[in-house]
Amino acid sequence: MTTSVRVTGLVKRHGRRLVLDGLDLSIGTGVTGLLGPNGAGKSTLLRCLATTLAPDTGSIRALGLDPARRDERTELRRRLGYLPQEPGPYPHFTAFDLVDYVAILKDMTDRRSRHREVRRVLAEVDLTDRAATRVRRLSGGMRRRLALAQALLGAPELLVLDEPTVGLDPEQRMRFRALVSRLGESRTVLLSTHQTEDVAALCERVVVLAGGRVAFDGTPAELAAVAAGHVWITASRPSGGLFWRTADGRYRVLDQRPPAAEPAEPSIEDGYLRCLGAAG
Ligand SMILES: Nc1ncnc2c1ncn2[C@@H]1O[C@H](COP(=O)(O)OP(=O)(O)OP(=O)(O)O)[C@@H](O)[C@H]1O
Numbered sequence: 665m666t667t668s669v670r671v672t673g674l675v676k677r678h679g680r681r682l683v684l685d686g687l688d689l690s691i692g693t694g695v696t697g698l699l700g701p702n703g704a705g706k707s708t709l710l711r712c713l714a715t716t717l718a719p720d721t722g723s724i725r726a727l728g729l730d731p732a733r734r735d736e737r738t739e740l741r742r743r744l745g746y747l748p749q750e751p752g753p754y755p756h757f758t759a760f761d762l763v764d765y766v767a768i769l770k771d772m773t774d775r776r777s778r779h780r781e782v783r784r785v786l787a788e789v790d791l792t793d794r795a796a797t798r799v800r801r802l803s804g805g806m807r808r809r810l811a812l813a814q815a816l817l818g819a820p821e822l823l824v825l826d827e828p829t830v831g832l833d834p835e836q837r838m839r840f841r842a843l844v845s846r847l848g849e850s851r852t853v854l855l856s857t858h859q860t861e862d863v864a865a866l867c868e869r870v871v872v873l874a875g876g877r878v879a880f881d882g883t884p885a886e887l888a889a890v891a892a893g894h895v896w897i898t899a900s901r902p903s904g905g906l907f908w909r910t911a912d913g914r915y916r917v918l919d920q921r922p923p924a925a926e927p928a929e930p931s932i933e934d935g936y937l938r939c940l941g942a943a944g
Contacts, residue, residue, distance in 0.1 A: 756798060760782060783811040860931065888935045
């Protein structure tokens with residue numbers, strides 16, 4: 665693995681709240697998924713990597729650059745693609761103009777080749793026929809895809825995507841998975857998500873953040889294995905524990921074995937929940 669990002673001893677406080685607590689992490693080529701409960705610090709970490717937020721202490725090296733140094737930070741901004749959690753401003757811009765504006769900020773000066781690149785990324789996210797639509801008239805999922813389009817500008821070596829699949833319909837989610845899998849063959853993609861299905865479908869590696877630290881770092885199969893021997897399936901509704909109904913009307917139970925239950929193959933979600941100590 666070629667290391668593209670190395671984070672060492674990262675600390676970030678928001679007011680009195682310690683959000684990143686001396687975090688260490690290295691990421692290389694391929695798709696890495698970042699899981700963690702609400703408020704775990706995922707967006708804070710991604711914002712630090714995308715250089716929109718400075719850590720209090722600790723160091724970041726991304727693509728060989730140090731974002732704490734002004735000249736290297738500017739270079740890194742040109743070379744990474746970032747999809748933030750918050751939607752961008754400028755609701756009166758058209759989809760084309762918004763992406764074009766970001767391309768200008770990325771120093772794509774030649775108008776003709778820049779416009780070609782804007783059309784390319786709009787096509788990547790299936791928004792070609794919405795290029796002339798104003799941002800405020802796009803649906804939530806379309807805005808998310810537009811935000812992804814601007815992150816793809818210039819084919820960046822490092823992509824930082826904060827909950828990229830939120831609001832996508834199933835067809836667009838599949839398209840997104842195909843696109844990101846392809847990008848991950850040659851680039852470094854770090855994406856946060858609450859969808860364990862996305863992790864299973866996309867990521868070679870998964871990192872779980874909890875309490876501002878890395879609670880798990882491994883393959884999706886290794887995360888699922890955390891729950892091995894702790895998952896059961898049963899026909900009757902369990903009286904306690906963490907359980908939910910499956911598509912075939914039975915119940916999947918984590919951590920407390922109900923009577924007459926059969927062992928089940930653990931999923932990534934089971935491993936994640938066990939890793940957080942949410943079950944039992
Ligand atoms: N600008 C800010 N000012 C104050 N507190 C903040 C700010 N941004 C984040 N926080 C706090 O920092 C903590 C971590 O937030 P962050 O958005 O990084 O979590 P997250 O893991 O991305 O959560 P989610 O899954 O809900 O998106 C939360 O408690 C949040 O309230």
